[in-house]
Amino acid sequence: MALAEILNERRERRPGIPAAIAELKSFFGERVVTGEDVRRAHAHSTTYLPAQLSDAVVFAETEAEVQTIVGICGRHGCPIVPFGAGSSLEGHVNAPFGGIALNLSRMNRVLAVHAEDLDCVVEAGITRETLNSHLRDTGLFFPIDPGADATLGGMAATRASGTNAVRYGTMRDNVIALNAVMPDGSLVRTARRAKKTSAGYDLTRLLVGSEGTLGIITSLNLRLAGIPETILSGVCPFPTVKDACDAVIMTIQSGIPVARIELMDEAAVGAANSASKLGLDPSPCLFLEFHGSAASVDEQSQAFSAIAAEFGGGEVQRATRPEDRARLWKARHHHYWDVLTLRPGCKGIPTDVCVPVSALSECIAETQKDLAASDLIGPIIGHVGDGNFHVLLLIDTEQPAEIAAAEGFMARLAARALAFDGTCTGEHGIGQGKRGYLDAELGPAVDVMRAVKQALDPRDIMNPGKIFSLS
Amino acid sequence: MALAEILNERRERRPGIPAAIAELKSFFGERVVTGEDVRRAHAHSTTYLPAQLSDAVVFAETEAEVQTIVGICGRHGCPIVPFGAGSSLEGHVNAPFGGIALNLSRMNRVLAVHAEDLDCVVEAGITRETLNSHLRDTGLFFPIDPGADATLGGMAATRASGTNAVRYGTMRDNVIALNAVMPDGSLVRTARRAKKTSAGYDLTRLLVGSEGTLGIITSLNLRLAGIPETILSGVCPFPTVKDACDAVIMTIQSGIPVARIELMDEAAVGAANSASKLGLDPSPCLFLEFHGSAASVDEQSQAFSAIAAEFGGGEVQRATRPEDRARLWKARHHHYWDVLTLRPGCKGIPTDVCVPVSALSECIAETQKDLAASDLIGPIIGHVGDGNFHVLLLIDTEQPAEIAAAEGFMARLAARALAFDGTCTGEHGIGQGKRGYLDAELGPAVDVMRAVKQALDPRDIMNPGKIFSLS
Numbered sequence: 001m002a003l004a005e006i007l008n009e010r011r012e013r014r015p016g017i018p019a020a021i022a023e024l025k026s027f028f029g030e031r032v033v034t035g036e037d038v039r040r041a042h043a044h045s046t047t048y049l050p051a052q053l054s055d056a057v058v059f060a061e062t063e064a065e066v067q068t069i070v071g072i073c074g075r076h077g078c079p080i081v082p083f084g085a086g087s088s089l090e091g092h093v094n095a096p097f098g099g100i101a102l103n104l105s106r107m108n109r110v111l112a113v114h115a116e117d118l119d120c121v122v123e124a125g126i127t128r129e130t131l132n133s134h135l136r137d138t139g140l141f142f143p144i145d146p147g148a149d150a151t152l153g154g155m156a157a158t159r160a161s162g163t164n165a166v167r168y169g170t171m172r173d174n175v176i177a178l179n180a181v182m183p184d185g186s187l188v189r190t191a192r193r194a195k196k197t198s199a200g201y202d203l204t205r206l207l208v209g210s211e212g213t214l215g216i217i218t219s220l221n222l223r224l225a226g227i228p229e230t231i232l233s234g235v236c237p238f239p240t241v242k243d244a245c246d247a248v249i250m251t252i253q254s255g256i257p258v259a260r261i262e263l264m265d266e267a268a269v270g271a272a273n274s275a276s277k278l279g280l281d282p283s284p285c286l287f288l289e290f291h292g293s294a295a296s297v298d299e300q301s302q303a304f305s306a307i308a309a310e311f312g313g314g315e316v317q318r319a320t321r322p323e324d325r326a327r328l329w330k331a332r333h334h335h336y337w338d339v340l341t342l343r344p345g346c347k348g349i350p351t352d353v354c355v356p357v358s359a360l361s362e363c364i365a366e367t368q369k370d371l372a373a374s375d376l377i378g379p380i381i382g383h384v385g386d387g388n389f390h391v392l393l394l395i396d397t398e399q400p401a402e403i404a405a406a407e408g409f410m411a412r413l414a415a416r417a418l419a420f421d422g423t424c425t426g427e428h429g430i431g432q433g434k435r436g437y438l439d440a441e442l443g444p445a446v447d448v449m450r451a452v453k454q455a456l457d458p459r460d461i462m463n464p465g466k467i468f469s470l471s
Numbered sequence: 472m473a474l475a476e477i478l479n480e481r482r483e484r485r486p487g488i489p490a491a492i493a494e495l496k497s498f499f500g501e502r503v504v505t506g507e508d509v510r511r512a513h514a515h516s517t518t519y520l521p522a523q524l525s526d527a528v529v530f531a532e533t534e535a536e537v538q539t540i541v542g543i544c545g546r547h548g549c550p551i552v553p554f555g556a557g558s559s560l561e562g563h564v565n566a567p568f569g570g571i572a573l574n575l576s577r578m579n580r581v582l583a584v585h586a587e588d589l590d591c592v593v594e595a596g597i598t599r600e601t602l603n604s605h606l607r608d609t610g611l612f613f614p615i616d617p618g619a620d621a622t623l624g625g626m627a628a629t630r631a632s633g634t635n636a637v638r639y640g641t642m643r644d645n646v647i648a649l650n651a652v653m654p655d656g657s658l659v660r661t662a663r664r665a666k667k668t669s670a671g672y673d674l675t676r677l678l679v680g681s682e683g684t685l686g687i688i689t690s691l692n693l694r695l696a697g698i699p700e701t702i703l704s705g706v707c708p709f710p711t712v713k714d715a716c717d718a719v720i721m722t723i724q725s726g727i728p729v730a731r732i733e734l735m736d737e738a739a740v741g742a743a744n745s746a747s748k749l750g751l752d753p754s755p756c757l758f759l760e761f762h763g764s765a766a767s768v769d770e771q772s773q774a775f776s777a778i779a780a781e782f783g784g785g786e787v788q789r790a791t792r793p794e795d796r797a798r799l800w801k802a803r804h805h806h807y808w809d810v811l812t813l814r815p816g817c818k819g820i821p822t823d824v825c826v827p828v829s830a831l832s833e834c835i836a837e838t839q840k841d842l843a844a845s846d847l848i849g850p851i852i853g854h855v856g857d858g859n860f861h862v863l864l865l866i867d868t869e870q871p872a873e874i875a876a877a878e879g880f881m882a883r884l885a886a887r888a889l890a891f892d893g894t895c896t897g898e899h900g901i902g903q904g905k906r907g908y909l910d911a912e913l914g915p916a917v918d919v920m921r922a923v924k925q926a927l928d929p930r931d932i933m934n935p936g937k938i939f940s941l942s
Contacts, residue, residue, distance in 0.1 A: 116724070198629055205676030214672075226724065387588075442660065455922045467671055
């Protein structure tokens, strides 16, 4: 979808919005903010997508308040754009039809920790770092790490994952149940706290990944994991991306329970070298993390080393002390900032395709050729255990020709992922930018999604303009 | 819900059924069977629920045929009851409004095995044992084991799990994508073959557990696991159920990746002793299985032994050779048949609650007291790593007083599970018998489910009378 189309979607604001805001003010007073700075801060976007501001920002503090807000907005047909930390990458917090941004960040309490059951209950506005700080003394942690310090509600809404999904799964796997305020104002709890259930439709999973279009997630019952006794980090260079990917496939096939296995291609390693002066071997690298007992992580890393050697991998550098691990992974942790230094003043636009692991090296190779042919700078990192990789395009977003080149590249990348039976988004979501790709990816299934959306939100007040192409 | 109510639900057959069957015969000839024996075999039930026969059984052989059948039935408003192996336990294959039973067992091909990606694609009518026989030479297997040799389509439809869900998850976790024919006859594929995705609503998980009420699953893309290098089985007696459950909690908390951890209570062990002359210690027992390298399973079982000893557990008997493992687990494998010998001529009625693991021992203790006070025989087994347990009630279903006593017990059991924040069904599904419990369990969420059902199946042709209480 071309940028111009998205911009042109900024249609008439819905007529009921002023009345809704007036009524919201009568309930929430100064917690309804209409100043432009605040509205802009709630519509910022880390992509090239232009900000589309809401008409007001409302700060909710309780589940009951969310019900009140949804009730008011529902009566007036006023769009509601849920907002957690604002770290989503696909324009989810934009308000193309106006309406309110519903800020949930004050709903950030830990409601319960059930250590014996390895679960907790939190409000949707808590961030994962705050949660993990809270949990530290329990010996437990919440393992999903998308990079940004996102809120748990937002992570659920976009079905986020990140670096250690290869071992711990994604938000899909780690939400036991959730509370949500539906478009009619009703509060539903999707499941009880049992580890598994066959009681009716899986509304938990229907709301996880719904990007705020079906309801407002207000609290979550999350699975936790034990903090590993030992964490062993490793880095290993490979002659080619294909060699690295083949080593990944064999690692997974061998059942090594690797906690993280991240690829950086030559360009990404080069960016780290030039920006952070790391002096790394300028070849593709795998960054690894093993979790377990001291004996277990040692066994795992030895097994990996043997596999790496089969595919021409170099020596695996290892570290277990936190400061040494941070040093070893510095190139990976600083990737985003290192890449930005390659073209000062440009924006980094991340892509997000995911393909079957067997197709990964070929998909990356074709993508690298495409980048070269398009004269685009786009270092690649990948959560390669899952077949998910990101090209970080460096674009001068003031230059329409660069935007157009980036859009052309992204369309080809999505088509390539589909040709390998993959998806246009492994973890960022559809938002505004990928709606056309979703249609290409799932065809008739999108009609089923639309029918569900229409049934649950007939007035289209929940984050309108996201996921579905406008007809 | 009392049995009488379910019986009385056999309402008028829908008027379009004869015309639908005539049209189906014109397409499928002798693959439309109306003889009573065949219809009865497709409505059998292993519970006390009475059989409710369809008007015809149709044997489908291809996805396109399923589309034709759904198209015809849709036009005539003829109910469709999907049928795989008939091993479901909650009346899912009954036809309270008449219509057709759609037999999918001839759609039993393995369409693809992607060994590098640890996945396969199968038609819905293949059974798990057939699939695992097919996979044997690949070193991979499909790990979900509900006991019966169910079809994969049926297992997905009921969100089945079983003994090794504690390690490998349930059908929810192991279906990557599926094809389904929707009530309007359209064929949808819910996702691509990538390991993870954030592309739109999770229709895969919406259909997994939908019990045939939203669409007919025709094929599945399944995750596979590596066949473990070593399997170590163990059995360990405990003084009390509470001690055994406490050992389970600590085992899980310690991160021991136990593959199976099953409880048999005193009554279940007693049944094994009397029927199979095993001479077991007449106390609660845990049956375990560890998967991994020889060193790993040894480490795991030693770690478990240390935990068991803390809670008064006896010596852990161990075995790794298949025939020795079979002998060690004989009491568990023969449980159903052993229990039936306690009251010849009676039916075994399995219950299926699941609670947070921390509540398990208390929930079982109260249930045992209830059984004693109700004068009911009901040995207990549990997939205790998940908090799921089954009471196998022995009931003379010819005696209305016994049925009533069983129903009273089951209602109290469901209420007890809910009081512990658990679910009325961990893995069997709602079907006909638990519709009232679902309402009690999830309240307003059931209205959301109904809205989804109404949107996707407005004529209510897909397995009507299941999941939802009739209004």
